[in-house]
Amino acid sequence: MGLISTTVLRKVAIATIDNPPVNALGAAVRQGLAAAIAQANADAGVAAIVIASAGKAFIAGADISEFGEPPVAPSLPDLLDAIEASAKPVVAAIQGVALGGGLEVALACHGRVALPGAKLGLPEIKLGLIPGAGGTQRLPRLIRAAKAFPMMLSGEPVSAGQALDDGLLDEVVPSDVVAAAARLAEALAAEGRRPMTSATNGTLTEADREAFEALAKDALRKADGMPNVAALVEAVRAVFTMSYAEGQAVERKLFLSLVTDERSKALRHVFFAEREVAKVRGIGPEVKPREIASAAVIGAGTMGGGIAMCFANAGIPVTLIETAQAALDNGVNRISATYDISVQRGSLTLEAKAHRMTLIRPALGIAAAAGADVVIEAAFEEMGVKQQIFGELSKIAKPGAILASNTSYLDIPTIAAATTRQQDVLGMHFFSPANVMKLLEVVRPQGVADDAVATAVTLGRKLGKVPVVVGNGFGFVGNRMLEQRTRAAERLLVAGALPHEVDAALVGFGFKMGPFAMADLAGNDVGWRSRKARGLKAPVADAICEAGWFGQKTGRGYYIYPQGARAGQRCPEVEALIARIAIENGVTRRSFTQEEILARLLDPMVNEGARILEAAIAARPGDIDIVWINGYNWPAWRGGPMFWADSVGLDVIAKRLQAQAAEIGDKALEPAPLLKRLAAEGNRFASLTSRG
Ligand code: 3H9
Numbered sequence: 176m177g178l179i180s181t182t183v184l185r186k187v188a189i190a191t192i193d194n195p196p197v198n199a200l201g202a203a204v205r206q207g208l209a210a211a212i213a214q215a216n217a218d219a220g221v222a223a224i225v226i227a228s229a230g231k232a233f234i235a236g237a238d239i240s241e242f243g244e245p246p247v248a249p250s251l252p253d254l255l256d257a258i259e260a261s262a263k264p265v266v267a268a269i270q271g272v273a274l275g276g277g278l279e280v281a282l283a284c285h286g287r288v289a290l291p292g293a294k295l296g297l298p299e300i301k302l303g304l305i306p307g308a309g310g311t312q313r314l315p316r317l318i319r320a321a322k323a324f325p326m327m328l329s330g331e332p333v334s335a336g337q338a339l340d341d342g343l344l345d346e347v348v349p350s351d352v353v354a355a356a357a358r359l360a361e362a363l364a365a366e367g368r369r370p371m372t373s374a375t376n377g378t379l380t381e382a383d384r385e386a387f388e389a390l391a392k393d394a395l396r397k398a399d400g401m402p403n404v405a406a407l408v409e410a411v412r413a414v415f416t417m418s419y420a421e422g423q424a425v426e427r428k429l430f431l432s433l434v435t436d437e438r439s440k441a442l443r444h445v446f447f448a449e450r451e452v453a454k455v456r457g458i459g460p461e462v463k464p465r466e467i468a469s470a471a472v473i474g475a476g477t478m479g480g481g482i483a484m485c486f487a488n489a490g491i492p493v494t495l496i497e498t499a500q501a502a503l504d505n506g507v508n509r510i511s512a513t514y515d516i517s518v519q520r521g522s523l524t525l526e527a528k529a530h531r532m533t534l535i536r537p538a539l540g541i542a543a544a545a546g547a548d549v550v551i552e553a554a555f556e557e558m559g560v561k562q563q564i565f566g567e568l569s570k571i572a573k574p575g576a577i578l579a580s581n582t583s584y585l586d587i588p589t590i591a592a593a594t595t596r597q598q599d600v601l602g603m604h605f606f607s608p609a610n611v612m613k614l615l616e617v618v619r620p621q622g623v624a625d626d627a628v629a630t631a632v633t634l635g636r637k638l639g640k641v642p643v644v645v646g647n648g649f650g651f652v653g654n655r656m657l658e659q660r661t662r663a664a665e666r667l668l669v670a671g672a673l674p675h676e677v678d679a680a681l682v683g684f685g686f687k688m689g690p691f692a693m694a695d696l697a698g699n700d701v702g703w704r705s706r707k708a709r710g711l712k713a714p715v716a717d718a719i720c721e722a723g724w725f726g727q728k729t730g731r732g733y734y735i736y737p738q739g740a741r742a743g744q745r746c747p748e749v750e751a752l753i754a755r756i757a758i759e760n761g762v763t764r765r766s767f768t769q770e771e772i773l774a775r776l777l778d779p780m781v782n783e784g785a786r787i788l789e790a791a792i793a794a795r796p797g798d799i800d801i802v803w804i805n806g807y808n809w810p811a812w813r814g815g816p817m818f819w820a821d822s823v824g825l826d827v828i829a830k831r832l833q834a835q836a837a838e839i840g841d842k843a844l845e846p847a848p849l850l851k852r853l854a855a856e857g858n859r860f861a862s863l864t865s866r867g
Contacts, residue, residue: 548577
């Protein structure tokens, strides 16, 4: 088998897995390992066995892309039982990561040796799963349930040092882990194989069971409906109540049912989409990003301040620029107050705050941006203002500096036209609050240099963001789709739903907030100003603003907020106003089910997503999903809007849109050509990407 090569060294068979990039346990690897173990057992010249690996990882786990495919023997649990039952001792030589099924391989071995940089973990929970190859049964038996359960619940790996302390590893060696594993294997062969992990029930005590039950209770309380948490509890509990074989059967049954659960499918889709999004068309490893050692942010408002914090948090000095001292002082004070909240919460030390504040250098006047390697403009959202700033930047900025606008909607080429360096101008669109939200839309207009785009992407990652490269076009990806949802929400009010019903539908779907609670929080005047500038009308939203109900900051908006309350209460005046507007528009209002509300909110977004794909503003449907998960709190376990649409069925969505378009008489709601075509073919958005 090509992926496993075996050499024999002083009576120890070394089976090395070489399945780039991360030695995932695909069918060929499992078959190769099974053959290597069987062969070593049959070879009289072999006394012990080492499982080692080539490349940067020991084993990153089961091959996630095989889940949901027809099973190919041997299954991982069967392979691991064979390893554990090997008559000749088997030792794992761990370098890099041993994750999921990778750690389960090590757990089935009779000894484990690692390099100091190794990381060991069972991250299945993050994919909506639980360990499915004996991990829930072997790990508690090895290191106690009270230690093993939190590791499986968080999915976070532990260091080699920690694993050694916990008894998960036998040895940590500074170098040549294979030789050290071979020595341990020889010793085990000489002294007689140690008891199998699956049979070491002696480590399970009543005290451990009680400690585990307390942790389990807490975990179930916080599980938020995720079925894998309850499954994990059930599987680990079996360690105390059943034999290993029975417990393993429980684990297997739970694992297999979770694999087919929509939530796990969604999380697995997100795992691959996160990796795909990093691949940018036309930008390979030969395109080297420019060096970024300093930054400048123009505009010390909420957005500019948040962006400056991102640089300071990443240790990059940043000049924060305003035109007037008072605005600059306000900006710096706001940043300081935001850091204070982290200090109070205990997530930031006072020293760290002080250091970050020294990295933020307030300055007056655009000339202060002259030395920066990247300048991000976060000024007022008006083309004239932006063009003036970029015109000046073109004169004073360092040659080769990246000149980025944080605009949410405006045309980047028009901004770039104010400069003589189109090759350096692009969009870097952060999301509010900029120091928290992970999404960064990197807007790539025609004419920008590839290395400028690569720089923005690399920088985004350094700032802890998830950069998604998007094309230029009104609202780019996220806000363009959000506008559809906002319009749909307004239509629903006039048609008969109430603000709290619309919000409840989205919260029920998994969002933290609905559109009206969100609008009240952000300030209804923001959208109002933008509609007026574009000559657009939204009868309910406009009337609410005309009444001065801007949201939480004025004590009322779509809801009432008595005495600064953060949760709004239903407002009879708003509800009466909506009813009046419906009458004025000749609409007979009717009630809507939650399901209808959801369809009316989300289908137009999906339709816009299809148009965005047609126009190549987003490279892949998965990129759109990543935008919505990281910028708009779309629940990851729902996979993003395009994944959701695939799971509902594109034919269903196309039919619903067609019906709505006819009912309202709005052609814009008719299914986009791409959606129509895929629906007619019985296809999914996922078919547009290589993974299908
Ligand atoms: C499991 O084990 C279940 C068992 O309990 C029971 C089974 C019965 N499978 O992240 P990167 C690909 S569940 C398939 O960019 P890094 C990845 O898609 C599994 N592919 O690199 C990418 O491909 P491409 C539990 C995988 O250095 C490439 O490898 N394990 C897998 O930043 C490089 O990945 C996990 O959840 C996989 N398991 O990080 C671990 N892993 O180049 C998941 C990676 O085509 N993996 N790929 O885009 C990770 O956390 C990170 O990938 C890792 C490397 C830390 C390993």
